Amino acid sequence: MSMDWLSFARGPALKVAIGVFFVGVVWRILGFALLRIRREHSRPRSGLLRYVSIGLFATATRSWPHPQFVKRTGAGEALGYSYHMGLFAVILLFGPHVAFLCGLLGIHPWPVLPSSVITGIAVVTATLFAGVLYRRLTSRVMRLLSNFDDYFTWFITMLVMCTGLATSAHLGARYETLLAIHILSVDALLIWFPFGKLMHAFYIMPSRALNGAILARKGAPT
Amino acid sequence: MNDVTIDAESRTSQVTAAMKGFAHEIGALSAFRLESCIHCGMCADACHYYIATEDPQYTPIWKVEPFKQAYKREASAFAPVFRWFGFKPAVTAEQLAQWQHLLFDSCNLCGRCSLICPIGIDVAALIEQARHAMFDAGLAPEELYRKAEHQQRTGQPEASLEPYREQLRGIGEQFGIPLPIDANEVEVMLCVPRTDIEHYPAAVAALGLVMQHLGVSHTFRSDALVAENYGYYAGGKEWQRAISLRLIEQAIACHAKVLLIPECGHAYTALRWEAADLYGKELPFKVMAVTEYLALALAEGRLRLGKADIGSVSFQDPCQLDRKGGVTEAPRTLMKAMGLDLREMENNRSFSFCCGGGGGVVDIERAAPLRYRTMEIKLREIDATDGGTFLTGCSDCRHSFDDAKRHFDWDKTPQSLLELVAKSLAPPRAAL
Numbered sequence: 220m221s222m223d224w225l226s227f228a229r230g231p232a233l234k235v236a237i238g239v240f241f242v243g244v245v246w247r248i249l250g251f252a253l254l255r256i257r258r259e260h261s262r263p264r265s266g267l268l269r270y271v272s273i274g275l276f277a278t279a280t281r282s283w284p285h286p287q288f289v290k291r292t293g294a295g296e297a298l299g300y301s302y303h304m305g306l307f308a309v310i311l312l313f314g315p316h317v318a319f320l321c322g323l324l325g326i327h328p329w330p331v332l333p334s335s336v337i338t339g340i341a342v343v344t345a346t347l348f349a350g351v352l353y354r355r356l357t358s359r360v361m362r363l364l365s366n367f368d369d370y371f372t373w374f375i376t377m378l379v380m381c382t383g384l385a386t387s388a389h390l391g392a393r394y395e396t397l398l399a400i401h402i403l404s405v406d407a408l409l410i411w412f413p414f415g416k417l418m419h420a421f422y423i424m425p426s427r428a429l430n431g432a433i434l435a436r437k438g439a440p441t
Numbered sequence: 442m443n444d445v446t447i448d449a450e451s452r453t454s455q456v457t458a459a460m461k462g463f464a465h466e467i468g469a470l471s472a473f474r475l476e477s478c479i480h481c482g483m484c485a486d487a488c489h490y491y492i493a494t495e496d497p498q499y500t501p502i503w504k505v506e507p508f509k510q511a512y513k514r515e516a517s518a519f520a521p522v523f524r525w526f527g528f529k530p531a532v533t534a535e536q537l538a539q540w541q542h543l544l545f546d547s548c549n550l551c552g553r554c555s556l557i558c559p560i561g562i563d564v565a566a567l568i569e570q571a572r573h574a575m576f577d578a579g580l581a582p583e584e585l586y587r588k589a590e591h592q593q594r595t596g597q598p599e600a601s602l603e604p605y606r607e608q609l610r611g612i613g614e615q616f617g618i619p620l621p622i623d624a625n626e627v628e629v630m631l632c633v634p635r636t637d638i639e640h641y642p643a644a645v646a647a648l649g650l651v652m653q654h655l656g657v658s659h660t661f662r663s664d665a666l667v668a669e670n671y672g673y674y675a676g677g678k679e680w681q682r683a684i685s686l687r688l689i690e691q692a693i694a695c696h697a698k699v700l701l702i703p704e705c706g707h708a709y710t711a712l713r714w715e716a717a718d719l720y721g722k723e724l725p726f727k728v729m730a731v732t733e734y735l736a737l738a739l740a741e742g743r744l745r746l747g748k749a750d751i752g753s754v755s756f757q758d759p760c761q762l763d764r765k766g767g768v769t770e771a772p773r774t775l776m777k778a779m780g781l782d783l784r785e786m787e788n789n790r791s792f793s794f795c796c797g798g799g800g801g802v803v804d805i806e807r808a809a810p811l812r813y814r815t816m817e818i819k820l821r822e823i824d825a826t827d828g829g830t831f832l833t834g835c836s837d838c839r840h841s842f843d844d845a846k847r848h849f850d851w852d853k854t855p856q857s858l859l860e861l862v863a864k865s866l867a868p869p870r871a872a873l
Contacts, residue, residue, distance in 0.1 A: 246518050247476075247517075247518040247519070248518075249518065250472075250517055250518025250519070251469055251472035251473050251476055251517070251518070252469055252473075253469070254467065254468055254469040254472050254516070255466070255468045255469065256468065256469045256470070257468050257470065257718065258718075259717075259718065260717035260718050260720065260721070260722055260723050260724075261713065261714045261715070261716075261717040261718065261723075261724075262717070262723060262724075262727070262728075264767050277561060281558075281559060281560075281561050282559075284483075284557060284559070285556060285557070285792065287788055287792040288483075288486060288487060288556075288557050291483075291486035292483045292486050292557065295481065295483060296483075296559060299481070299559075358482060359495075359497040360482035360485045360491070360497040360500050361480065361481070361482045362497075363482075363497040363498070363500065363503060364480040364482050364497075364500065364502065364503060365480055366480075369480050414519065416479050416480070418476070419477060419479050419560065422473070422476060422477040422560070423477070423560055423561075425473075426473065426474070426477045426560050426561045426562060427560065427561035428561075429470070429473070429561075430474075430555070430561040430562065430563050431561060433470075433563065434555075434563070437714060437765070437766060437767045438766070438767025438768075438769075439763075439764060439765055439766060439767045439791070440556065440764065440769075440790075440791040441561075
């Protein structure tokens with residue numbers, strides 16, 4: 220029975236999830252990209268090349284707050300980047316993940332980290348991610364801003380992390396069952412992706428570049 | 442409110458139409474900005490309203506929450522889903538009325554929040570767009586609405602006992618400075634902050650004096666004397682356009698090559714960055730802030746300045762000129778040329794806190810208690826510099842600090858950088 224679930228999880232369920240992911244992401248981006256684009260008629264302070272390059276540079280510089288803001292937001296940003304880096308390491312440097320991704324995409328595998336190291340990173344990442352929820356719940360500002368999307372996205376991401384850890388530790392059930400649950404949680408995340416804030420993965424760099432270029436066009440700081 | 446006599450049913454349909462209008466006219470860029478927010482709340486840490494009160498409602502991105510709701514419900518990729526399942530209910534008149542305080546009374550459009558956002562969202566641009574919808578919904582604050590309406594109709598934000606044209610003549614006579622009005626075929630067209638006409642006539646005279654020193658042909662135009670744009674403050678886009686067009690048409694009529702913006706931050710934003718879009722094409726003349734014009738004249742050797750013997754100074758960077766307009770070093774160039782010992786504030790240049798009066802807030806009477814509370818941050822920073830003289834390059838900032846001086850019994854008097862430049866003009870070469 221568990222094998223059936225596993226086949227379902229990495230067969231039709233995954234295909235549906237990937238389909239929803241791609242169609243949803245493209246639909247959501249087209250949803251705003253096809254709206255009216257206003258032309259700027261004011262004279263720019265600097266040339267096109269300069270403000271476009273400053274905009275591109277802003278994709279890097281906005282990764283860390285300006286010194287004037289570090290005291291207030293540095294810890295929050297550090298927490299955010301830490302768990303993102305942990306997630307990327309677990310997704311892209313764990314042997315079974317790399318094998319799965321390379322099989323899916325038909326590309327050659329790349330070097331991976333030992334499983335024990337990945338497990339350590341995953342535990343730290345999950346702990347940091349719990350800290351993210353704690354921060355959202357205890358900060359009056361974040362609590363006010365938060366909606367279903369914030370909490371559900373946190374839940375589904377944490378679910379993927381926890382089922383992954385349980386699978387690699389063979390914890391609580393047969394490996395095949397745990398793996399099926401883990402892949403199903405990934406399928407669910409892919410289906411949710413275009414509808415919620417996970418879309419920031421596609422938005423963050425263009426947003427920094429675009430707004431950076433717009434400010435640089437005025438000679439304003441980015 | 443625009444019209445306090447309107448009945449509830451009419452208000453509801455006005456709000457519904459305004460929010461639909463907002464959603465459908467939002468444009469790709471603003472929609473992208475609304476889509477990109479991850480609710481990290483860091484913009485609160487840049488906003489002086491939040492820092493002063495620690496009240497989360499002053500989080501900048503929260504100020505556009507109903508507009509995000511309207512966009513998602515009416516125009517986003519999944520708008521039908523949001524509507525059919527009721528995930529995003531229609532914004533109500535009551536909800537929007539509550540947001541008047543957040544969008545007008547507690548936002549100076551200063552743009553400091555746009556510098557902190559890790560996604561790079563220009564939150565201030567969203568708030569400006571939200572003000573347009575508030576205006577369309579009939580929810581612009583009464584003071585701003587009335588001044589904008591008066592200005593788009595008459596050219597002056599308020600009626601005065603004596604028309605501004607006559608007051609300008611009077612200032613010229615009082616200071617013995619020629620202030621030409623309605624000349625043609627000039628190099629530079631001037632305009633003036635109404636705050637200067639009403640409160641700081643010496644600043645108007647200083648503008649005339651430096652132009653005389655530069656030997657550049659210049660004129661005011663009686664049909665377009667006022668620099669400020671109350672349509673911009675109130676969110677009335679058509680009125681903002683009408684007020685801007687008044688200046689544009691007069692600059693074209695006198696064949697000016699430069700429209701010189703006096704010490705007024707918001708006038709600079711309205712004319713330098715937004716007027717061309719409202720005009721529909723590039724303006725046939727340059728728009729320059731007076732400080733950048735003078736810094737350029739200094740670099741070209743046309744402006745000659747002597748030392749201003751006033752010791753140390755501190756300087757308020759006007760948000761619209763510096764953070765949102767890129768005029769950062771020009772005032773410092775002028776201060777350096779006058780030999781001033783500039784003591785920078787802890788948050789200076791583009792990170793400077795707003796004076797508290799920007800965005801029309803200084804005109805909203807009920808906003809005063811909160812404005813004073815936020816101003817304390819700024820006053821502490823100014824006091825900490827130990828600068829003897831406090832200068833600014835914006836008439837609205839000056840007015841706001843003068844108000845603070847009265848309210849807090851503050852021991853500093855804000856002074857105009859332009860006036861100091863005029864006082865420090867070196868004698869003409871022929872007289873040397």
